Amino acid sequence: MPNTLPFGTQFSPNQIELPQLLQLIIDNEGDDTAPLITAIVDTFFSTNAVEQQRNMAGNCKNSLVSYGILENGGGVRITAFGRQLHEIADETEQCEALVKHILKNLNGMILIDVLRGMHRNGERISKETVVEALNSRGFDLSRTSNNVPVMKLWLNKAGVLRGWRIDEHKLSELTELSEGEFRLLRTLRPEQYYFLRALCNTASENYQRAADIRQLATATYGITFVESNFSQSVIRPLTDRGLIEIQRATGGHGARTPLVKLTELTKRDIVLPLLQQLEGIIDREVIEYLQKPLEELRTDIDATDSYLKGLALEAFAIRIMRIIGLDFIQTRLKGNETAGAEVDVLFDSSRLLYTRWQVQCKNTHRVSLDQVAKEVGLSHVLKTNAIVIMTTGVVSEKAREYATQIMKTMNLCIIMVEGSDIDAIIAEPTKILEIFNRESLNAKHIKVFE
């Protein structure tokens, strides 16, 4: 499932009647789309502006495709799901079946998750703020599209939502998954997530070797595991959460890979589709951090948990780059785009002298020359013309000299933000201008900001 909500124009439950609409589809099955469009016009849109009627019926048909009720193109072809829906005689049950489908297969759970987060943070909820929140989780919805409101209307009709409020009871009834169980899956770290997903993919009830599943995850999703830490970082947490069951292959301090299998919880149908939906946001936990106050981020940057540390520093980077008006493109770019190397965050700007920025966050005491050199190399691939290296520690003298040298000879701006600068920015966010200008003036006598 791509990161989007289905197109929903002219598919609002207020505009059409689902049972009738399904019947029209059955009646026109196998035919060209034109007669179906005519039938939809006659049934639902006959009172609308004449020039617009077919257009609207067309929108309705498009929405049917988007909602997985019709196949794409090739005349009127109903999907297996559409047929199933049509066979449900009771209107309430039919509506619930559609909503189940929305939750399971059409990113409905992501919408729910977003709403939960917004409620928790006491944010104002409107169609627009929801679109914005979805977009910050990697969606690309237009502010004015009907996708969100139409899905909301269906969820309302089935009682999963009341307005924007979630009826958790109704929701878990339909999804057979409680909020707590959802959270278990929602808060997985990437390596745990991909491991579990690979295990779900095997669709096997039996015990399987953990190392095999790990390889499968690597082959399928390109995720790499730190093997020495594998048991601690993946197997243990998943077992503790009741998401997998294990059987030790050896007693005592044996080093043989354990056998793993799914638990009652993760055997459920909902789990795999849900994991698929979560794919778009699993790498974006950093988003959660964006809402925390800067002071809190500062505390987490010093956390002992290196994963938390990394997330917090990344979120901090995004926050301060936003201060200067850069648009966040993506985080943790990896794999083929950068030939295996990693860059933490990428930004675009239309206003500043330097238009594309790459930000690397370093959690270490010192930033060395070769780390800077690696970023310079990546800037060619990513076509960036400004590099920010942000560290909680300090930048080595050699690395600074190298950066200055590069800036003098290439059209590349390298800015170092050290631990002390981070503190200064937290105390006074506008300090960032000063710091950036100081860094670039060093070498090029060019100010980043006027």
Next chain:
DNA sequence: GAGCTAGTCAAAAGTCCCCT
């Protein structure tokens, strides 16, 4: 009654794909 939102409606713009 001003200001806001959600929902609806209308229209235009953009993209895709098939056919010649």
Next chain:
DNA sequence: AGGGGACTTTTGACTAGCTC
């Protein structure tokens, strides 16, 4: 290889209903 129609998406205007 390109023209045209089908399909998709975006945009903006309007209205009802709510709140202050």
